[in-house]
Amino acid sequence: xxxxxxxxxxxxxxxxxxxxxxxxxxxxxxVSPHTTRVILSSGISRVVADTCxxxxxYMGHVMSLVGKCDCVFIPAIRSLKAKVFNCSxxxxxxxxxxxxxxxxxxxxxxxxxxxxxxxELWREIDRLGRHFTRNHSxxxxxxxxxxxxxxxxxxxxxxxxxxPPQALERMFGLEAEPEGKGASKEKALPTxxxxxxxxxxxxxxxYILYDHHVSHRLINWxxxxxxxxxxxxxxxxxxxxxxxxxLVGQSYWTYEYEVVGAGGHYLEHDVDGVIGLxxxxxxxxSLMMDMVRRHSALPxxxxxxxxxxxxxxxxxxIVTRLEAFVDMVRRKKRRKETCA
Amino acid sequence: xxxxxxxxxxxxxxKVAALDVNDELIAxxxxxxxxxxxxxxxxGLAEVRRHLPADVEIRGVGTTGSARYLAGTIxxxxxxxxxxxxxxxxxxxxxxxxxxxxxxxxxDSKIIIIRDGVVTDFGMNTVCAAGTGSFLDHQALRLNMxxxxxxxxxxxxxxxxxxxxxxxxxxxxxxxxxQQVGHRIEDILYGLCxxxxxxxxxxxxxxxxxxxxxxxxGGVAFNQGIVKAFREELKTDIIIPPHHEVMGAIGAALxxxxxxxxxxxxxxxxxxxxxDIQYRTSSFECxxxxxxxxxxxxxxxxxVLARWGGRCDMWERTSAG
Numbered sequence: 001x002x003x004x005x006x007x008x009x010x011x012x013x014x015x016x017x018x019x020x021x022x023x024x025x026x027x028x029x030x031v032s033p034h035t036t037r038v039i040l041s042s043g044i045s046r047v048v049a050d051t052c053x054x055x056x057x058y059m060g061h062v063m064s065l066v067g068k069c070d071c072v073f074i075p076a077i078r079s080l081k082a083k084v085f086n087c088s089x090x091x092x093x094x095x096x097x098x099x100x101x102x103x104x105x106x107x108x109x110x111x112x113x114x115x116x117x118x119x120e121l122w123r124e125i126d127r128l129g130r131h132f133t134r135n136h137s138x139x140x141x142x143x144x145x146x147x148x149x150x151x152x153x154x155x156x157x158x159x160x161x162x163x164p165p166q167a168l169e170r171m172f173g174l175e176a177e178p179e180g181k182g183a184s185k186e187k188a189l190p191t192x193x194x195x196x197x198x199x200x201x202x203x204x205x206x207y208i209l210y211d212h213h214v215s216h217r218l219i220n221w222x223x224x225x226x227x228x229x230x231x232x233x234x235x236x237x238x239x240x241x242x243x244x245x246x247l248v249g250q251s252y253w254t255y256e257y258e259v260v261g262a263g264g265h266y267l268e269h270d271v272d273g274v275i276g277l278x279x280x281x282x283x284x285x286s287l288m289m290d291m292v293r294r295h296s297a298l299p300x301x302x303x304x305x306x307x308x309x310x311x312x313x314x315x316x317x318i319v320t321r322l323e324a325f326v327d328m329v330r331r332k333k334r335r336k337e338t339c340a
Numbered sequence: 341x342x343x344x345x346x347x348x349x350x351x352x353x354x355k356v357a358a359l360d361v362n363d364e365l366i367a368x369x370x371x372x373x374x375x376x377x378x379x380x381x382x383x384g385l386a387e388v389r390r391h392l393p394a395d396v397e398i399r400g401v402g403t404t405g406s407a408r409y410l411a412g413t414i415x416x417x418x419x420x421x422x423x424x425x426x427x428x429x430x431x432x433x434x435x436x437x438x439x440x441x442x443x444x445x446x447x448d449s450k451i452i453i454i455r456d457g458v459v460t461d462f463g464m465n466t467v468c469a470a471g472t473g474s475f476l477d478h479q480a481l482r483l484n485m486x487x488x489x490x491x492x493x494x495x496x497x498x499x500x501x502x503x504x505x506x507x508x509x510x511x512x513x514x515x516x517x518x519q520q521v522g523h524r525i526e527d528i529l530y531g532l533c534x535x536x537x538x539x540x541x542x543x544x545x546x547x548x549x550x551x552x553x554x555x556x557x558g559g560v561a562f563n564q565g566i567v568k569a570f571r572e573e574l575k576t577d578i579i580i581p582p583h584h585e586v587m588g589a590i591g592a593a594l595x596x597x598x599x600x601x602x603x604x605x606x607x608x609x610x611x612x613x614x615x616d617i618q619y620r621t622s623s624f625e626c627x628x629x630x631x632x633x634x635x636x637x638x639x640x641x642x643x644v645l646a647r648w649g650g651r652c653d654m655w656e657r658t659s660a661g
Binding site for chain 2: 039335
């Protein structure tokens with residue numbers, strides 16, 4: 001059986017785990033290609049205008065998998081921790097997909113809701129595994145070893161400072177991006193911490209940060225301009241928790257750590273500036289990123305800039321703001337160093 | 341005589357400024373872009389040339405504004421800088437102790453926070469261009485008056501009406517409703533100024549600490565109604581620098597001077613002769629991958645000078661070679 005996984009939304013968080021689980025159960029996994037204008041516009045053409053950009057991209061990815069797999073894996077992640085809630089687009093992802101992409105192959109799903117406890121989670125995993133085998137212990141083994149894969153993935157990012165795409169490349173080899181024919185690879189990146197090199201953290205959901213099309217290659221742009229880029233995945237759980245604790249006390253949203261947790265940490269540690277990336281119309285982010293922005297006004301906090309992404313295809317607006325932010329961070333850093 | 345040029349090609353207006361070696365403004369020109377950035381850069385350069393002494397020698401050129409890369413390629417810029425940095429540098433040049441810069445242009449509005457001579461924070465309008473110069477122009481046009489009349493008339497307001505300034509679409513329908521129930525045009529105009537200022541302070545300037553001295557620059561600083569509304573809302577004086585409409589160009593010239601002082605290279609400026617060259621722009625959709633990038637190219641005499649717009653560097657490389 002061939003299982004399609006859309007390269008969008010939670011792909012960047014859980015791909016190694018999902019892939020491993022299905023392969024352990026004898027299935028084959030195919031991933032949709034990197035987001036392109038064609039994928040995004042096909043998604044946009046299906047969903048109502050008010051839906052957020054990442055969800056539109058997701059539908060485009062599902063559509064690109066039609067005819068390439070026997071079924072598509074679309075989990076419904078409701079809650080990962082008791083009393084911590086997820087955005088409605090994740091809750092209803094399988095249903096939403098069924099509604100807007102009727103030609104979608106059969107959907108394999110799993111309901112993850114930790115409000116119902118761990119027992120229920122195992123029941124859900126069993127239910128998912130039953131599509132492949134009747135052997136319970138085989139499913140449990142696959143799930144346990146998939147979890148190990150997930151931890152390995154996280155470790156690569158935390159311990160070696162890799163971004164998710166870099167960690168995926170390390171684990172599964174290079175997944176070529178649809179570059180223009182003959183386009184050269186990205187310029188060699190300075191890895192050494194050259195003195196005076198500015199450090200900037202980019203915070204936000206992985207499906208915004210690492211989707212080159214949605215983010216207009218923002219991280220690459222920074223790296224090419226000799227900036228050492230830090231991302232939320234590079235932080236250990238303690239740093240994230242203390243960031244959340246400082247900014248909001250207790251988290252309410254499931255994917256709050258990559259915004260509020262990372263923001264809380266980076267505003268006070270490791271970097272000269274923080275860039276928050278949000279998709280226009282994201283409800284949770286309008287609250288979460290604002291918490292970070294408010295905190296950035298406190299004395300001693302790193303410089304902060306919020307960038308909002310939409311369907312605009314021109315990059316000029318983003319580049320202007322990035323150039324200005326980098327200029328500012330560099331001038332401030334130089335000033336600090338000459339004073340010291 | 342030696343001079344440095346700064347060119348600011350904005351979405352609505354194009355500005356050219358020339359500074360002498362002491363960074364004194366010796367010539368400037370301000371003209372509407374009217375959707376033709378290349379022609380306007382050529383015209384602006386020709387105009388400025390007329391006001392410069394015959395023996396002028398350009399030692400450095402900087403470009404800024406949303407068409408800075410296009411303009412930079414045409415004139416041969418030594419430095420291409422974003423508008424925030426250019427405006428901050430120019431404001432600091434005239435008012436060294438400035439702490440806040442308000443800038444409203446045709447499509448962009450910005451706030452720049454400066455402490456001890458360094459930019460420490462800035463804000464810029466997000467995805468939409470509500471409340472910028474082009475909206476004021478549009479309203480003046482709709483009311484069949486020049487933007488200058490708009491400015492003067494709004495000062496005659498006695499009881500300004502309240503206009504929703506959150507979004508220009510709402511603002512316009514609000515203005516029309518008020519006009520249809522008989523409010524005076526002066527009161528509607530000043531009401532609009534207040535709405536835009538409120539919107540600016542609540543959005544772009546939200547969470548920023550606005551400390552005096554405050555400098556207001558950009559084309560919209562011509563508008564007396566907006567200036568008055570800012571003074572009232574902030575309850576403090578606001579400095580309008582003498583050349584507020586060309587501050588971006590002045591900043592680019594200052595930065596070009598700084599750049600050329602750091603490096604002893606000679607300027608890349610192609611000379612004032614470029615005003616007479618025919619440039620041709622065209623665009624095509626690249627089919628090399630599913631991204632279908634829109635590539636724009638600039639050519640003269642059948643020779644491609646530059647290409648932009650690709651997500652990869654495929655076309656940029658072709659143009660360099």
